[in-house]
Amino acid sequence: MSTMDDETQAIISGALADLRDLVARINTLGLFSANETFDEISIRNAVYMLVPYVMGDVQLRVRTLENEERMEQIMKAMISFKSFTRLLDDYQVIPSDDKKLHAAPLPADRSKLREVKIAQYKAEKAVRSSVQNLMSRGNPAASTQEPSTDFDLVSSLLSSTSSDHDQDEDEIREIIKAVLKLFWIQAIGHLSNIEKEVEILKSAPPSDRSSGPPNPSSSTKDEAWKIDMPTGGSLLDKHGKPLRPFTILPSTAGDRARFQAGVFGPDHRLPTMTIDEYLEEERKRGNIITGGGEASFNAPTSKEILQEASEMDGTLGGDEKSEQKRKEEEEWAMYTEANPKGMGNTMNRG
Known part of the structure; x- marks a missing residue:
């Protein structure tokens, strides 16, 4: 199902509403605290550490038509992804080696950049394979069918933490930690792509919202600059002889007038005092040395x-x-x- 379909967008809107309600409940209950470690959290609560990532992923799937709307959506997604990575940093879920590989600034040299990208891809693939292997331990059926999307992975993880599941709690905690690591890698990639998209949207020309017919007043103004606006009567007589002086301007006169109107605009710094006022102010400050000459002698x-x-x-x-x-x-x-x-x-x- 395409994310641009109206039916899909209705599902996305409902999912975002449910996720916002879930985030509010998590904050109200205070499930996470900086005073505890990851091993001290119950496995039921640890699964909800994935909520900010899921919310950011869903936010990126919202359909937008204008650049301003897209900018608003990706900024909301950026906030969710940063909240997710900050939460994992507080609980020290991600090792320092992974942070150096994925979160460090990329090198400018193309050959080194290619090596870093290959290393990141291999590391992400290894983590994903580790998640699949861990999930197949307690559920052999999972080894034959890999989750097609991240949402399927979260759904299977929620079922593993249900009360009627007989899998060992330490194994479930290890699976949750591996999934958090995988989603952290993907969140770092999303944040990098969002930063690039923000730069593109900032440099993009403003979208034309006027879908109706062109404004006749604008064309009238351009035509007025091509020749002096007549004050009344005809410009030429019936034999083609000018009846009054006029100036013929190039076809780009409208552009020239627009550029001229932009000179000394609000962003220009114009003088605020005369030279005499400036010298008098400097004299009061003691920046002008007086004396010398015959009077001083x-x-x-x-x-x-x-x-x-x-x-x-x-x-x-x-x-x-x-x-x-x-x-x-x-x-x-x-x-x-x-x-x-x-x-x-x-x-x-x-």
Whole structure:
């Protein structure tokens, strides 16, 4: 049965509704906890670890007609697959060697990439064969008929965990672990394909939703750019002589007008201030050095300003500047006494 048939889509919609209800019940009951290991889970509960994978697989089978709808469906499937792989990571179901083989970034070299792909295919085939061998132990009839789909495999696994089944519990747990490993490998492949499809959908042109007749206003606008829009009356007289000036434009004038309208759009960064405003702002920030020139040459030095301020007798400021000038002169006298002239470089003397 094709997944594009209406009957199949009705089954898929019903399955998704049941799976959502099942996920809600699992979360309400708290079947899984990060504080326990895989061996501590009952085999009845361990089977429900497959629910996120099954939900993601069913989500990919939903029929879509537009790119936006397809993007929405594959993003939902991605969430389900990531939830499944995260759950197995929490219970440490997948060995580190398998993670390095299947979940590591693919090499850029084509020869190495081919080797990795072959190794992944052989590993998946070996896991699938191991699942079949394990299931045939407790049910010899299963060895003659391999499950055609993953859903058949889940169904047979559910029957193995039923209360009236006489198979050993450790064997069933081993089967469940092997199936989880197989579905984890397939989930990693689905996630890789989803990432590629997302990139394709993002680069795809927007879908044309208008299935009706073309809009006459658009063609009128294009025709208007081919020649100046007449303001009234005829453009030519009966002898073909122009009655007023006009400009003949190329047939691509409509494209040129559209490109021109896109110039300085909302995504362009236009100036927000004049040059004078920018320089004034930089001056306030102290990023512009001032001074120099004749004005700076004629300006008094700091010593001259201090000398002038200290001569203001009878004022508090004059007394403070006089005391400051006296300290500076005293410090300079002490420095010259400790460092007499000619004592700087004594290494090169003859």
